[in-house]
Amino acid sequence: MHIAILTLHVSLPGCASLKEKRQRMGGLHERYGRNPAVAVCESGEHDRLEASEWTFVIVGNERQKVESLCSEVEDRVQRTVDGRVMDSTRELL
Numbered sequence: 716m717h718i719a720i721l722t723l724h725v726s727l728p729g730c731a732s733l734k735e736k737r738q739r740m741g742g743l744h745e746r747y748g749r750n751p752a753v754a755v756c757e758s759g760e761h762d763r764l765e766a767s768e769w770t771f772v773i774v775g776n777e778r779q780k781v782e783s784l785c786s787e788v789e790d791r792v793q794r795t796v797d798g799r800v801m802d803s804t805r806e807l808l
Contacts, residue, residue: 717778717807721771721785722758723792724802730764739797743769747788767798778807 730736740757747755752774759768771788775781785805793800 717775717781719771719773719781719785720806720808721773721788722804723769723771723789723800724760725767725769725792725796725798726801727765727767727798730798732764736764736767740767740769741795741797743792743796747771752784753788781807 725740727736727739730739744755744757747753754772756770757767758770760766769792771785773781773784773788775784789800789803
């Protein structure tokens with residue numbers, strides 16, 4: 716069993732409310748939480764309107780598939796979120 720922890724720090728310039736923050740993050744929890752190989756949560760920056768931190772825990776039987784899914788999640792977040800990914804960290808266990 717292979718496990719990866721992917722943490723993304725997102726900048727949301729000009730975000731004025733928590734409602735707008737939720738809208739701009741585009742339902743990450745719903746989108747990735749449906750995949751049984753992925754657990755996702757907003758892990759930080761709860762009180763800041765112009766920033767958000769999300770952590771994805773990805774599991775699989777093959778390391779290559781886990782790494783591929785990490786890349787897919789990261790790329791998709793960069794394309795779909797109305798913000799900018801400022802930092803990305805991966806930890807393979």
